[in-house]
Amino acid sequence: MRWPIRSRCGCHTDGQGPARFVAAHVDQGLPPCGERVIVRFMTTSDKPDNENAATGIAAQDWATAAADPQYRAAVVDLLGALAYGELAAFERLAEDAKLAPTLEDKAELAKMASAEFHHFERLRGRLTEIGEEPTRAMEPFVAALDGFHRQTAPSDWLEGLVKAYVGDSIASDFYREVAVRLDADTRALVLAVLDDTGHAGFAVDRVRAAIDADPRVGGRLALWARRLMGEALSQSQRVVADRDALSTMLVGGVADGFDLAEVGRMFSRITEAHTKRMAALGLAA
Template sequence: MSERHEVTRPQRTEADLADPAYRQGLVALLGVLAYGELVGFLTIAQEAGFAPSSRDKVTLARVASQEFGHYERLAARIEELGGDSHQAMAPFTRAVDDWHRRATPTDWSEALMKVYAGHSIANDFYREMSDLVDPDTRRLMRDALEDSGRVEFAAGELRRMIAADDKVAGRLALWGRRLIGEALSQAQRVAADNDDLIALLVDDGSGYGLDLGGWMHMFTRLTDAHTARMEALGLSA
């Protein structure tokens, strides 16, 4: 990921939790993240079906289990904030499900690339968003985004596959582009359709959230980091 920017905008604090609009925005943000973790759990487990050995299956199963632990903590936080975790996830299930449907790997190398590129860009995105919330919620989000070696595991496997067969590189570069294109278009759909999220994340003059320039910079950081990840495998982004 490119150099982290200095956070100079005003920071939300615990005091903001008293504001119902802020709480509603948080519940929405945690809702989409929670559903992402839940479905992430399910799809990692599905993709582990492609794993060639019991050792790889175990590695992915462990990752998936941790993902579910994250889901449970996020759901608990939603309830703490006075929300209902299933209601909070409901507005986002379609976009997240659609993303997974459009980005369904057909083999082990594509499954690994989905972990390596898709999981990473989603993580970068949520990490950026965690700058916009109060410190307690930020800590919880960052814990949920903690990568448990999964990306490193995927990178190692992908490097081996690319080294072993030079036709793999072109195919995976293409697949990587598709993953990211789908991810960005679903992310836009999620954000544009949800007033609570917009109120939380977009600066309408309150000084909180990102203004248009902030969003542009953020997307540049996300795509730069993606490009760097692809190049680290010797692939064009």
């Protein structure tokens, strides 16, 4: 079913729900890149432009903000998605450790997997603390996230490293952008569980060493990274489109959401950060 949506700036679209609305207008705020910009947005800067602006819900604590049932539902969805994402990251890193070429590499990935599980425990604990059942909060996101991981299963050690570095960074950057508009308590938790587990430096070191040893590896991994972006975007759109509370948050219904101009700037920051990460890996964006 298609239905019109009015943005905060008064514009209309015939998208299929709020998430479609956001996706349909992203490319208006970004420069052309020779391919669909919407597939290239998926990363963000470390510090959004309005990171220090604490107004509206962002200036409230959880007890005050949660009085709005729509906001509460959006936060439960957000924490549920993050929690299952962390649990899936733990499982993926544990599997990737089996592909590690050395015992040192295996130990490093095991350490990172442990950190991801600790993040999951914090999110699960927070959901319980606010009176929500963690499994129920995570269940709506299982199919989409599991589908993404099935479709992007790495064929070797290096693809696994690039997937964790690029894919996790895309998700983390987006959540950081959203966190700016959350209440102070939820924002602090979200930012804490998005802390780098050490995978970034580890992945950059190993991937660059592999490219130095065999430059042909770079082309293959660059194509792999582009595929990851497209798959991750597709899955994230499905997740948001299926969850009314999250969709409404993104387009300004709750938590001082994004207007069209902000969406464009956000995705510009995401693109810039992704380009820098690809360069750090020695890959072409």
